[in-house]
Amino acid sequence: MKIGDFARKYDMNVTTVRYYVEHALLTPERKNNQYVFNNSCTEDMEKIIRYKSLSFSLEEIELLLFLEKTSKFKDRIVLDIFSSILKNKKEALEQKNQCIKNTIKELTYEIENLPHSCESAKDDVNGIPFTFIPYMYCPICSSPLRLESASLSNNKLTSGDLSCACGYESHIEDGVILCDGYTQSTPFKAFKNIESVVSITEEFGKEYRILIDKAYMWMYHQIPTGDEHRIVMAGPFTFNFLLKYCQEFSRNTTFVIIDPSLKRISKMQKYMKEFDFQTVFIAGTLDKIPVRRECIDIYADDFSSVNCIFTYNKSPYRYISPLIKKKGMVAGIFTDYGKAPKSIMNFKKDHPDFIPANMSLPKIKKNIEENGMKFAESKLIGRTSGREKEFRRQIDNEMIPVLGFRAVKK
The missing domain is CATH 3.40.50.150 (Vaccinia Virus protein VP39)
Incomplete structure (x- = not known):
């Protein structure tokens, strides 16, 4: 699959796909001086999309894919590191979620205490x-x-x-x-x-x-x-x-x-x-x-x-x-x-x-x-x-x- 077709499949532009290639998130083959995206690239792209939906940064995704590809999850130390990264992200999101909940409460309070009228608080007449x-x-x-x-x-x-x-x-x-x-x-x-x-x-x-x-x-x-x-x-x-x-x-x-x-x-x-x-x-x-x-x-x-x-x-x-x-x-x-x-x-x-x-x-x-x-x-x-x-x-x-x-x- 050529780069344009690959980009259209995932509803993204070619520049984004090239960025992923340059940062080794995707590793397509090269034939006749063109990138050719195979099933392995498709699997990696699905993982990138999945990890992005879990709020991982591209830098974090790069590390996750590197750990997975190099160990195939057969190394206990690597597996522990991978698990630790996921747990840390979960804890960070829970903290962020709590902050959001607190902010929502504050906003609710502000909304409920807004003036009931848009009229000026001044009693002075216009003139x-x-x-x-x-x-x-x-x-x-x-x-x-x-x-x-x-x-x-x-x-x-x-x-x-x-x-x-x-x-x-x-x-x-x-x-x-x-x-x-x-x-x-x-x-x-x-x-x-x-x-x-x-x-x-x-x-x-x-x-x-x-x-x-x-x-x-x-x-x-x-x-x-x-x-x-x-x-x-x-x-x-x-x-x-x-x-x-x-x-x-x-x-x-x-x-x-x-x-x-x-x-x-x-x-x-x-x-x-x-x-x-x-x-x-x-x-x-x-x-x-x-x-x-x-x-x-x-x-x-x-x-x-x-x-x-x-x-x-x-x-x-x-x-x-x-x-x-x-x-x-x-x-x-x-x-x-x-x-x-x-x-x-x-x-x-x-x-x-x-x-x-x-x-x-x-x-x-x-x-x-x-x-x-x-x-x-x-x-x-x-x-x-x-x-x-x-x-x-x-x-x-x-x-x-x-x-x-x-x-x-x-």
Whole structure:
């Protein structure tokens, strides 16, 4: 039997069979410079499969087969050694089994003691902080907005109508500013868990998640510390940076979170409520958000540029840059899918109109600088190894660089 037929018989690839041959677990004959697998190889393969099912490592299997082949179990000393190996494995599995049972008990306890409701433990109402009213301006003519039919609770706007003489209108419902262009569900489709916000990174492999965490740390360390009042903006399509680091900011910080999806904004409301910060939630497209120009101190580009390019084929800086005050800054993360040409084309399954050539840090840099900012720094945090699948659309063993970047408003 040739190597390909032998591999198919046991539903494994040829590389695995060659590995077994190279490590003397299988000893086929060679005819005409090819391996020929006989009945002896079949018997050995059955034993390998059997021992693997008993949780033996290949190194242990190699020793077991060596002892069996050299002694045929006719040597009492060898038989005792063989028996000892089996008994040791049995004891190890029993200990492991006990550990698993103990862990299951602990998990059962944790499950039984989970909160019965997903509702926030905070009693505070959702609403726009009263202190943010002076920052609500028309995105069309840059005039202060008129607020009518307002409902207030705990110094927050829970509902109301915003309008401008130029014709612009938006509304506040359940503490969210609803602008033209908002949708119930997200237009960004590249990742399955995007609506859940918190679980989005669960779609990524371990290496990718570690690099993202390192990039988040780098982003945070670029942001100046201080107790003065600052406004920090994030979105659209933001991931977990704010949820991970918001508690490190001064209590004088006001967060502004924007997204076209009302479902995502509602999720962020629940999560941010636990941290008890002054937070403004806006659902709508970037060109319609009612925020005064030059009032944002820090913009956290937490995958927003990457995800806007997937969704709209452009970065958000045409609309974000005018909102950032002079000497305000951007701290961002960029995953260079452009370095994975097959994988990036695969994203067209989610966004058929996506143009892969737009996914490049130099283009984001150009867009930032065209909109009155200085691209100050970029840093390679690391790259995936390609050994494992790190994201849903990955093809083969393509590697993804993860970078951090910083920009400053002139």
